[in-house]
Amino acid sequence: xxxxxxxxxxxxxxxxxxxxxxxxxxxxxxxxxxxxxxxxxxxxxxxxxxxxxxxxxxxxxxxxxxxxxxxxxxxxxxxxxxxxxxxxxxxxxxxxxxxxxxxxxxxxxxxxxxxxxxxxxxxxxxxxxxxxxxxxxxxxxxxxxxxxxxxxxxxxxxxxxxxxxxxxxxxxxxxxxxxxxxxxxxxxxxxxxxxxxxxxxxxxxxxxxxxxxxx
Amino acid sequence: xxxxxxxxxxxxxxxxxxxxxxxxxxxxxxxxxxxxxxxxxxxxxxxxxxxxxxxxxxxxxxxxxxxxxxxxxxxxxxxxxxxxxxxxxxxxxxxxxxxxxxxxxxxxxxxxxxxxxxxxxxxxxxxxxxxxxxxxxxxxxxxxxxxxxxxxxxxxxxxxxxxxxxxxxxxxxxxxxxxxxxxxxxxxxxxxxxxxxxxxxxxxxxxxxxxxxxxxxxxxxxxxxxxxxxxxxxxxxxxxxxxxxxxxxxxxxxxxxxxxxxxxxxxxxxxxxxxxxxxxxxxxxxxxxxxxxxxxxxxxxxxxxxxxxxxxxxxxxxxxxxxxxxxxxxxxxxxxxxxxxxxxxxxxxxxxxxxxxxxxxxxxxxxxxxxxxxxxxxxxxxxxxxxxxxxxxxxxxxxxxxxxxxxxxxxxxxxxxxxxxxxxxxxxxxxxxxxxxxxxxxxxxxxxxxxxxxxxxxxxxxxxxxxxxxxxxxxxxxxxxxxxxxxxxxxxxxxxx
Numbered sequence: 001x002x003x004x005x006x007x008x009x010x011x012x013x014x015x016x017x018x019x020x021x022x023x024x025x026x027x028x029x030x031x032x033x034x035x036x037x038x039x040x041x042x043x044x045x046x047x048x049x050x051x052x053x054x055x056x057x058x059x060x061x062x063x064x065x066x067x068x069x070x071x072x073x074x075x076x077x078x079x080x081x082x083x084x085x086x087x088x089x090x091x092x093x094x095x096x097x098x099x100x101x102x103x104x105x106x107x108x109x110x111x112x113x114x115x116x117x118x119x120x121x122x123x124x125x126x127x128x129x130x131x132x133x134x135x136x137x138x139x140x141x142x143x144x145x146x147x148x149x150x151x152x153x154x155x156x157x158x159x160x161x162x163x164x165x166x167x168x169x170x171x172x173x174x175x176x177x178x179x180x181x182x183x184x185x186x187x188x189x190x191x192x193x194x195x196x197x198x199x200x201x202x203x204x205x206x207x208x209x210x211x212x213x214x215x
Numbered sequence: 216x217x218x219x220x221x222x223x224x225x226x227x228x229x230x231x232x233x234x235x236x237x238x239x240x241x242x243x244x245x246x247x248x249x250x251x252x253x254x255x256x257x258x259x260x261x262x263x264x265x266x267x268x269x270x271x272x273x274x275x276x277x278x279x280x281x282x283x284x285x286x287x288x289x290x291x292x293x294x295x296x297x298x299x300x301x302x303x304x305x306x307x308x309x310x311x312x313x314x315x316x317x318x319x320x321x322x323x324x325x326x327x328x329x330x331x332x333x334x335x336x337x338x339x340x341x342x343x344x345x346x347x348x349x350x351x352x353x354x355x356x357x358x359x360x361x362x363x364x365x366x367x368x369x370x371x372x373x374x375x376x377x378x379x380x381x382x383x384x385x386x387x388x389x390x391x392x393x394x395x396x397x398x399x400x401x402x403x404x405x406x407x408x409x410x411x412x413x414x415x416x417x418x419x420x421x422x423x424x425x426x427x428x429x430x431x432x433x434x435x436x437x438x439x440x441x442x443x444x445x446x447x448x449x450x451x452x453x454x455x456x457x458x459x460x461x462x463x464x465x466x467x468x469x470x471x472x473x474x475x476x477x478x479x480x481x482x483x484x485x486x487x488x489x490x491x492x493x494x495x496x497x498x499x500x501x502x503x504x505x506x507x508x509x510x511x512x513x514x515x516x517x518x519x520x521x522x523x524x525x526x527x528x529x530x531x532x533x534x535x536x537x538x539x540x541x542x543x544x545x546x547x548x549x550x551x552x553x554x555x556x557x558x559x560x561x562x563x564x565x566x567x568x569x570x571x572x573x574x575x576x577x578x579x580x581x582x583x584x585x586x587x588x589x590x591x592x593x594x595x596x597x598x599x600x601x602x603x604x605x606x607x608x609x610x611x612x613x614x615x616x617x618x619x620x621x622x623x624x625x626x627x628x629x630x631x632x633x634x635x636x637x638x639x640x641x642x643x644x645x646x647x648x649x650x651x652x653x654x655x656x657x658x659x660x661x662x663x664x665x666x667x668x669x670x671x672x673x674x675x676x677x678x679x680x681x682x683x684x685x686x687x688x689x690x691x692x693x694x695x696x697x698x699x700x701x702x703x704x705x706x707x708x709x710x711x712x
Contacts, residue, residue: 002320003319003320003321003322003326004320006322007320007322007478007527007529007533008301008304010228010229010529010533011228011300011301011304011478011533011536012225012301013225013226013227013228013533013537014228014533014534014536014537014542015298015536016224016225017224017225017227017537018536018537018538018539018542019539020294020297020298021294021298022298023291023294023295023298024295025295025483025484028288028291028292028295029284029287029288029291030284030288030490031281031284031287031288032281032284032285032288032490032493033280033281033284034489050503054502054506105517105518106517107517110517113434113468114434117430117434130504132503133503133504134503134504135504140515140518146467146517146518146519147463147466147467147509147518147519148467148468148519151460151463151464151467168493169489169492169493170486170489173485173486173488173489173492174486174489178447178450178452178485178510178512179314179450179451179452179512179513180512180515181509181510181511181512181515181518181519182508182509182510182511183463183507183508183509183510184492184504184507184508184509184510185506185507186502186503186504186505186506186507187506188506189458189459189460189506189507190458190459190506191372191418191422191458191459192268192388192389192458192500192502193371193372193373193376193389193391193458193459194372194396194399194418194421194422195260195263195264195267195395195396195418196264196265196267196268196271196389196392196500197267197418198500198502199418199419199422200419201419201422201423201426202372202422202425202426202458202459202460202461203370203426203429203430203433203459203460203461203463203464204459204460204463204506204507205460
């Protein structure tokens with residue numbers, strides 16, 4: 001028997017020695033919350049509260065002011081060169097006076113890792129934001145980029161639109177395509193490994209800034 | 216003919232093999248615990264850390280009105296999955312292969328280690344970066360790689376502290392929980408080589424030193440090794456839950472990714488993650504959500520490793536599955552909430568348990584993975600207070616399984632020894648005495664003889680007699696009263712009942 005056959009045979013043996021209880025998938029109890037009647041404005045407030053609680057910087061602006069707000073954030077950060085994923089709306093960086101590099105999904109158009117390590121930051125959108133947990137989810141779609149793009153630069157600026165904000169984890173997962181490469185981000189890189197206290201800033205971006213576009 | 220053959224029962228699946236991995240301690244729990252208790256620095260570090268995390272967990276759990284409903288869903292999902300493992304494993308395998316991954320099966324630690332070594336050698340590299348993984352600690356992968364001439368770089372901060380300190384992990388989530396900031400600073404200064412001697416012991420400065428130390432390793436690594444928190448059968452998606460970003464580095468930068476996953480990490484469908492991604496972070500780090508969670512399915516062109524291997528590991532798990540009263544130990548999602556609330560763990564720390572799985576969950580998981588006789592003292596490393604059961608996100612009834620394993624150990628001992636144990640003899644004698652009212656009344660009066668002891672303190676300390684010593688060397692006894700309850704009752708009420 002090869003390893004696969006043997007492991008499966010062991011499971012079958014275990015089930016015969018100790019027959020498992022009958023519980024169909026459809027009968028699994030799911031009495032937890034999967035819907036929310038909160039309105040967008042409430043969800044936005046909750047998201048901001050949770051983002052700030054985990055030490056993310058938060059800005060708010062109207063859709064018309066987005067380019068100015070991004071330029072302002074980058075100026076505060078003193079970033080001269082930033083990278084954006086292909087597919088990001090070029091109007092977002094229209095007011096920024098520094099240089100904007102684009103990273104493509106095809107290997108040929110990708111920036112090297114050491115180049116990303118030397119840049120002033122990265123700007124992306126997101127697929128979904130979870131209000132209850134202060135979580136941003138990126139799925140690699142245009143405007144969000146491959147996973148390393150939001151990992152190597154030390155500053156990540158993420159733009160969230162009102163229709164991307166959901167109440168909780170169940171509603172967020174329902175919106176996602178699981179086979180895409182997914183990254184869930186809740187605050188800047190942190191660790192609880194020293195005396196079990198949360199400390200920001202290990203390997204990922206040490207600064208996470210979020211711009212929430214008002215509806 | 217042996218009865219199991221007559222009944223047509225198949226052979227018991229084998230436990231995790233001895234001589235490899237880190238499931239068996241070198242000494243019994245009471246001896247190891249005594250030494251740990253004498254270390255006042257250790258007790259201070261543990262007391263501080265577990266108090267912090269208990270408060271954080273309680274706060275974020277209280278935020279969710281549906282916490283109990285989530286726990287029940289988590290429990291039922293695990294029970295259902297364990298009953299349908301073959302189907303879900305096959306489904307996971309097919310989904311991973313369909314998306315360009317390669318799936319390997321490993322009967323035990325030796326087989327898993329050999330598969331990894333072959334894969335790494337095939338890439339002609341002599342070092343790998345690693346994401347913190349209980350499964351790889353369990354099978355002793357780092358030791359096996361080192362023996363094969365391959366350097367394994369632990370990238371999780373706590374794992375790095377353990378590795379640089381030539382130490383052993385003592386907690387599931389925070390392997391260096393037994394070290395405080397001053398000790399960590401000393402280890403970094405001594406071992407890192409490239410650290411500024413002016414490094415302070417502020418946690419943020421220590422985290423910064425780790426960032427600098429590992430950065431070049433990450434950017435040049437060709438092969439990474441990870442565990443998995445969840446594997447979704449329906450889609451073939453794997454999930455790693457972390458904080459620092461070292462996981463993201465390992466999962467996205469190298470060309471080749473090797474993931475080792477215990478069979479029990481399966482989750483039937485994508486939707487089911489909505490339960491576990493709420494239960495796990497709140498139970499483990501006491502956060503609403505951990506900073507980073509990565510999910511990937513096979514290989515994605517242009518994003519992350521272009522070669523992906525998944526190793527499905529048994530190593531004694533099927534032996535656990537064959538025990539109806541103990542198998543729920545497989546439902547563990549490795550949050551470590553039970554360690555943080557355990558009065559025994561809080562005082563002894565993780566090293567005393569000998570296995571990489573310490574605390575209450577370790578006391579029921581390790582003896583089942585290895586076979587009870589190889590970790591026989593662990594089911595007794597508990598006061599059965601039940602705090603672990605209350606916090607477990609998948610509602611594993613740890614106290615009940617501890618009692619079951621104690622009984623199993625007693626039975627195994629009786630089967631293997633002609634002379635009964637001192638405890639069994641005492642129980643038999645007690646049974647004889649208690650079965651007759653006259654004998655029982657006489658025994659109670661005899662108990663007053665205990666008043667000879669403990670006259671000074673009012674309690675009875677260590678009694679230097681066989682059996683009595685084992686019980687009293689860690690416990691004080693109240694001095695028996697002058698009159699037994701029966702005598703008092705007879706004096707107060709005459710002969711009435």
